[in-house]
Amino acid sequence: MRRLxxxxxxxxxxxxxxxxxxGLFILAVGRSPLDVYAxxxxxxxxxxxxxxxxxxxxxxxILTALxxxxxxxxxxxxxxxxxxxxxxxxxxxxxxxxLSGAGSPLAAKSLMLVAAMFVGxxxxxxxxxxKYYRGVNETISSLLLAYIAxxxxxxxxxxxxxxxxxxxxxxxxxxxxxxxxGAIPGLDVHWGLAAGILFCLVAHAVLKHTRHGFAVDxxxxxxxxxxxxxxxxxxxxxxxxxxxxxxxGLAGGFEVAAxxxxxxxxxxxxxxxxxxxVAFVARHEPVAIVPVAFLFGGIGAASGLLQxxxxxPDATVLVxxxxxxxxxxxxxxxxxxxxxxxxxxxx
Amino acid sequence: MNELGxxxxxxxxxxxxxxxxxxxxxxxxxxxxxxxxxxxxxxQEGTLVMGAMAGYGISYLSSQWLGNSSLAVxxxxxxxxxxxxxxxxxxxxxxxxxSKPRVNDVAVGIALMLFGTGLAFYLGKPFIRPxxxxxxxxxxxxxxxxxxxxxxxxxxxxxxxxxxLAPITLWALNNTRWGLRLRTVGESADAARAMGYSISxxxxxxxxxxxxxxxIGGAFLSLSYPGVWNEGLSSGQGLMAVAxxxxxxxxxxxxxxxxxxxGGASALGPALQSVGVTSGYYLYSAAPYVLTLLIxxxxxxxxRTLAGVPGELSMTTS
Numbered sequence: 287m288r289r290l291x292x293x294x295x296x297x298x299x300x301x302x303x304x305x306x307x308x309g310l311f312i313l314a315v316g317r318s319p320l321d322v323y324a325x326x327x328x329x330x331x332x333x334x335x336x337x338x339x340x341x342x343x344x345x346x347x348i349l350t351a352l353x354x355x356x357x358x359x360x361x362x363x364x365x366x367x368x369x370x371x372x373x374x375x376x377x378x379x380x381x382x383x384x385l386s387g388a389g390s391p392l393a394a395k396s397l398m399l400v401a402a403m404f405v406g407x408x409x410x411x412x413x414x415x416x417k418y419y420r421g422v423n424e425t426i427s428s429l430l431l432a433y434i435a436x437x438x439x440x441x442x443x444x445x446x447x448x449x450x451x452x453x454x455x456x457x458x459x460x461x462x463x464x465x466x467x468g469a470i471p472g473l474d475v476h477w478g479l480a481a482g483i484l485f486c487l488v489a490h491a492v493l494k495h496t497r498h499g500f501a502v503d504x505x506x507x508x509x510x511x512x513x514x515x516x517x518x519x520x521x522x523x524x525x526x527x528x529x530x531x532x533x534x535g536l537a538g539g540f541e542v543a544a545x546x547x548x549x550x551x552x553x554x555x556x557x558x559x560x561x562x563x564v565a566f567v568a569r570h571e572p573v574a575i576v577p578v579a580f581l582f583g584g585i586g587a588a589s590g591l592l593q594x595x596x597x598x599p600d601a602t603v604l605v606x607x608x609x610x611x612x613x614x615x616x617x618x619x620x621x622x623x624x625x626x627x628x629x630x631x632x633x
Numbered sequence: 634m635n636e637l638g639x640x641x642x643x644x645x646x647x648x649x650x651x652x653x654x655x656x657x658x659x660x661x662x663x664x665x666x667x668x669x670x671x672x673x674x675x676x677q678e679g680t681l682v683m684g685a686m687a688g689y690g691i692s693y694l695s696s697q698w699l700g701n702s703s704l705a706v707x708x709x710x711x712x713x714x715x716x717x718x719x720x721x722x723x724x725x726x727x728x729x730x731x732s733k734p735r736v737n738d739v740a741v742g743i744a745l746m747l748f749g750t751g752l753a754f755y756l757g758k759p760f761i762r763p764x765x766x767x768x769x770x771x772x773x774x775x776x777x778x779x780x781x782x783x784x785x786x787x788x789x790x791x792x793x794x795x796x797x798l799a800p801i802t803l804w805a806l807n808n809t810r811w812g813l814r815l816r817t818v819g820e821s822a823d824a825a826r827a828m829g830y831s832i833s834x835x836x837x838x839x840x841x842x843x844x845x846x847x848x849i850g851g852a853f854l855s856l857s858y859p860g861v862w863n864e865g866l867s868s869g870q871g872l873m874a875v876a877x878x879x880x881x882x883x884x885x886x887x888x889x890x891x892x893x894x895x896g897g898a899s900a901l902g903p904a905l906q907s908v909g910v911t912s913g914y915y916l917y918s919a920a921p922y923v924l925t926l927l928i929x930x931x932x933x934x935x936x937r938t939l940a941g942v943p944g945e946l947s948m949t950t951s
Contacts, residue, residue: 421935430922437919601754608748619733
């Protein structure tokens, strides 16, 4: 229990500091930080309706955060989740169109999600393979692949697979109503949330209790050691990246099959980038991702309220995320400094 | 491009290369200096966007303030300076965070990428509409009467500054005390320590200078070409420039050639569009990313260390 408290203490403290630094920024641009905090609370966490919106946003964030966290545990900092999400969503949409009119909705839904996971998984697995077999820096290649994925997505959605009826916003053909994934009973939040939490629990179990998880953490500690220990380093890296990419692809799959009903530019909403931050705040622990995703999902949900009530630009949330990211990274060394001070201070 | 027919494509690409290459050139020169000190700054993308916003905003505000006075011509230059200063601050922030123990420079870079873009979008909202005075350019197409050629070869003064800076940087790296200190710190921190150099101070200077140059590159985007400020202004140029440094083998003059190559690839989409090829626009616009990735795949190797890589740089070892 004490260990849990001390491992929670630092992230919570740094989030509080991030909130304060962000408050200073709001003060500097001539607004009241208290108003902003109050609106974030109201828009993200203050009511049942707010929580619904928070949960719906948290679902893709949980999954894109996993796409960062699993490779990061092997020492690969990949940040291309946005691209895997877009292509996963497109794959789900195309599978849905191909299965249009198919008799079994359950089979159609499952196939759409499997297609999304498969495509997202391949996209991120390629990053792992390039890293292991060619030594290509994964951070750069992942962002390049994200740009390529989004270009490919736009090309296909506005070209070969465009629904001729979608004039203002180029989209693929809409899914059959019967093939849309519904809400979790009693919550009014789509099943992507449950899938995300389940994915985190499974990832936690695999990482903590199987030899695959042992291989992942050993590679994270140093690939040379892992090679000497006879672990299948290349296979583990590619498979781990595939799992992460499958999570990001699944996020896109749910956005299509449960939210939009079609693949269009609404999919590219920055969930992949929020996922990077969430994974780092959660220190790449799958289970810790869930509450952190609720927090940042809620902040995102409050964004509209901030714009309407205080006339703040939509980039306000981006500033808060950037500040939080910097503070989280500074937290470790600062905490160590404080600890050393306390230790050397006379009792 | 009717008058030129298909010749329009290579001419538009060449003209495009000379223009589009400038942000690549400045960011990669800056990143080259930073990486030669043994640290990688992926936050250059955020710095580029921040520089674009600051340059445009200050150019606009100072032109309002100076009004019609004869001093008004310096407005875009003040913007350029402000962009560099923003880059300097962001670079210093990166260096300061990374100088702490157990802080990963790649993670700090990602954080600064998000922070810089977010802050630029926030502060840049009021500048999306007004027109800011632009940096001057030199009409190298004066010999032609074809308007397309004239406009293609209207080259920004920043291109010439950057092109001159590349050999100067190379010379300074190899022949000055500053260059020696930088290279020593980048090759072996232990050796640098033994010689009494302050590693964190050298890296601080190199990262701040790298940020300054990236900020200038950003100002080019908003004050020269395309010459506006909006949120879609940069689409990964800052990041591609980081990859370009690897391709250039950490040599500033190679950065110049690589920037021209990337500029040409980026100009492919618009060049084809100008002669009426519009289908597959998104695919052509992805050409520079594909090119970057291909170059990385071809030039990297899992087994041997890359030629020219600074010994302290963590990115290319596994």
